[in-house]
Amino acid sequence: MQQVVQEVIVCKKTDLNPGEMMESTFGKHSIVVARASDGEYYAFLNRCIHQGAALSKGKICGAPEPTDNLGEYDFKREGDILRCPWHGREFDIKNEGCMLANSKFKLKNFKVKVEDENVIVYK
Ligand code: FES
Numbered sequence: 299m300q301q302v303v304q305e306v307i308v309c310k311k312t313d314l315n316p317g318e319m320m321e322s323t324f325g326k327h328s329i330v331v332a333r334a335s336d337g338e339y340y341a342f343l344n345r346c347i348h349q350g351a352a353l354s355k356g357k358i359c360g361a362p363e364p365t366d367n368l369g370e371y372d373f374k375r376e377g378d379i380l381r382c383p384w385h386g387r388e389f390d391i392k393n394e395g396c397m398l399a400n401s402k403f404k405l406k407n408f409k410v411k412v413e414d415e416n417v418i419v420y421k
Contacts, residue, residue, distance in 0.1 A: 308418065309417045314339070322419075331419075334377060347404075349385070353383075357381045359381050
């Protein structure tokens with residue numbers, strides 16, 4: 299009988315600075331653990347919903363937002379966006395991994411908690 303993983307220490311708090319991510323595992327799943335600009339931790343399946351790239355090979359970045367001047371953009375939210383390494387789709391770390399271009403699509407995400415020095419993913 300297969301054992302169901304309920305709770306796994308995926309990294310130490312100090313393994314990630316705000317705006318960084320790393321690969322880890324949760325049971326048989328490869329996951330990416332990301333720390334947003336505000337220091338909160340998030341975890342997603344390490345597989346892009348487009349064509350399956352390992353998101354941990356991508357980049358944590360920001361995203362352009364339109365200004366009041368037509369055609370001008372500000373680059374904002376540095377540290378809160380995960381960009382896929384293959385075709386550049388961008389996902390909002392702080393909003394359940396929703397794709398910026400179309401928020402009806404999102405990454406599979408996992409629950410995360412911090413206890414003492416450990417970052418824990420759980421079901
Ligand atoms: S595989 Fe991620 S954008 Fe294409």
